[in-house]
Amino acid sequence: MSQIGNASVPNPLGLPTPEPRLADFRTDDNTSLVSMVVIRGVVRTLDVFIAAMVGLAVALFYVDDPEIFANPYYMAAIPFTAMVVALGFDMLGLYSRISFSSFLRQMPRVILIWTIAFALMLAAAFFLKAGHELSRVWLATWYASGLVLLLAERAAVTACVRHWIREGRLFRRAAIYGGSHISEKLITDLEKDVDSDIRIIGVFDDRGNKRIGSMTSGYPHLGSLKNLVSYARHSRLDMIIVALPITAEKRVLEITHSLAVLPAEVKLPAGSSSLRFTPNTYSHVGNVAMIDLLEKPIADWGAVSKWLFDKIVATLALIVLSPIMLAVAVAIKLDSRGPVLFRQKRYGFNNELIQVFKFRSMYTDRCDANASKLVTKDDPRVTRVGRFIRKTSLDELPQLFNVLIGNLSLVGPRPHALEAKAAGNLYDEVVDGYFARHKVKPGITGWAQINGWRGETDTPEKILKRVECDIYYIEHWSLLLDTYILLKTPFALMKSENAY
Known part of the structure; x- marks a missing residue:
């Protein structure tokens, strides 16, 4: 049987696809890849944490020593054992996809390495003449409880990995x-x-x-x-x-x-x-x-760190900015009839259509959902409150909810409306390779915005410069760069000559 199976997926081109070579492999178009780099890192961290924390917890509860943290023998034995466990698991291939997918394959190796780690610790204690310094009850309890938890952890990992294999998310x-x-x-x-x-x-x-x-x-x-x-x-x-x-x-x-x-x-x-x-x-x-x-941008641990950064900062921003958002909502309601929020379809990651939230800045009967006509200075479609919130970008604040939902990031190329144009032409007709900016999730703010390329795109040069900035961001992404852009954004918003 072949080891490289065909992906059994709906073919968007309507072309025939043979049956998968691996019977247990299937993929849904909506599934995302689960990084083996991340899984290995998480499991390795859990192994070390369990080995060390169980030893420390048992020592705190069972050892009759009020200054356990000052005892060099216990404080040396715990990290030594955890280190041997991690190295031993690695040497026996316990961080591979094949091992993760079979609990029976892992169990004897886990028991072997855990036992060897304790044997080496005891041997070190014997040669250092420190055996009398370590509690036998502590050693026995740590060995038994640690082994049970390590095996339970590996059983849980196996269940997750098998589930992801069935979904095709590990391939x-x-x-x-x-x-x-x-x-x-x-x-x-x-x-x-x-x-x-x-x-x-x-x-x-x-x-x-x-x-x-x-x-x-x-x-x-x-x-x-x-x-x-x-x-x-x-x-x-x-x-x-x-x-x-x-x-x-x-x-x-x-x-x-x-x-x-x-x-x-x-x-x-x-x-x-x-x-x-x-x-x-x-x-x-x-x-x-x-x-x-x-290269695929923002992958493995980069994707995890950016996801956490987005969720944590967006949640904090919503809490801090909620009074301002409430005030804007009241002002919009008092200024003109219609809903407070405006929903608009835009291009997101990999050209997917996403729906973004904004505070409504136009009269309800004049809203242009597809942005077929750019907003210009003194545009009659824009309300009095709308002019202010567009200049200050307060109309974008509801997109923090999009970050929590997951179709936007805090920082990234700004998502453009479906029919947005520069000098009468669609953006992708003006800029060669325009859609390369959709290789990452779009953002509320970005490198282009803090460099002055926000607002109206009435000339080809403006959209060209914006795309150049977006590509630069994708190629140089880091959490430090995201933080820098977020800190610079409020100052960039003060320059509102191009925002109508």
Whole structure:
């Protein structure tokens, strides 16, 4: 049986897809990838925490020593044991996806390493002539209770991992561009790795099935490069492997430029070239060396830290700003008829349509949900209160609820309305590669806004500069940069000459 299964997903192009090669693998279009990097880090932290905290808790409850924290023997034994456990689990492969998915595979190894850790601690105590300093009741209780909790933790991890495997959330969904001998060798090499987290959905090639056939190594040909971009817009795609020789430089550049708008890793197999670089040049997909053409922005721990940052800061901001938001809501209600909030569809992550909240700044019968006409200075559609809240960006405050819901971030490229234009043309008609700004979740504020590119976009230059700032943010993202942008935003709002 192949180790690289086809992703059994609804095909947005209407093209046939064969049955999955792994019977337990399925994917829903709405599922997101669960990072194995994050899972390994969390489980490793839990292992160390359980080993250390159980030892400390038992010592506090059972050891007749009022100054337990000052006792060097206990304070040395606890971290020593926790460290040995983490290293031992790592050496026996207990942080791999295969181990996580089977409790029976983990159980004997967990027992073995836990026992070895205690044996080494006791041996150290014996040679240091410190055995009489450690309570036997403490040691026995710590050993038994720690082992039970470690096994319980691993059972819970197994349950979660199996659930995510059934949903297809632990496998990176990959597409291959190029149906040739390079892709055939690539698939063969990937299938040799029994612990591979790659699931190939198919092969794309612009040459058509008449020239290259309908299958490559058992995987279907799903269309052209344009079809590949369309597929990635409708289904989760984590990686695209361009199976072309590196000598086809012009074609590789063209393909990379087309794929740069997608929130996916783009890689080139190192085996497609006879050139050999230093080991640090390559990344690896399983055992296959790859050259990175494009990286997926804000992944693994970066995504976790940004998610936590968004939720915590947005919650605090709502609490602090609630009096101001209440005052704005009352002013809008007294100024004109209609609802306080205005809901508008905009483009979000990966060109998905999202609904954002704003305080209503226009007369109800003149609202332009699609922004087909830009708001200009002294626009008659804008209410008296609306002019003030638009200039000060107070109309954007309800988008803090969008951050809590999850379709906006605090910081990121601003989401644009569906028919927003610059000089009479849609934004994507003005800026080549415009949709690359949708590789990350949009934000309430961003690098463009604090650099003066907010408000009206009546010229191509204004939207071009805004997109340049958005791309810069995506390529240089960090929590420090997010914090800097948030702190600079209130000062940027004072410059409201372009905001109507």
